[in-house]
Amino acid sequence: MCAGSAPGAFALDAGRRSRPLAEETDPSEAVLAAAETCPVEAITISRPDTGEPVFPPDE
Numbered sequence: 001m002c003a004g005s006a007p008g009a010f011a012l013d014a015g016r017r018s019r020p021l022a023e024e025t026d027p028s029e030a031v032l033a034a035a036e037t038c039p040v041e042a043i044t045i046s047r048p049d050t051g052e053p054v055f056p057p058d059e
Helices: 029-037
Strands: 010-012 018-020 053-055
Touching: 029 053
Parallel strands: none
Antiparallel strands: 010 018
């Protein structure tokens, strides 16, 4: 689902598992949507300067 939601940020590897294309990327709407819809909640997004979580939100 990640590669379909944000193909510029994720791609399927040889084992058909989604992997990020880069260690750091801008949290575009597509990347945020991929994180929110990830069925295994495997995507976390944080601010590179502070480490503050963007997704999932700090509760």
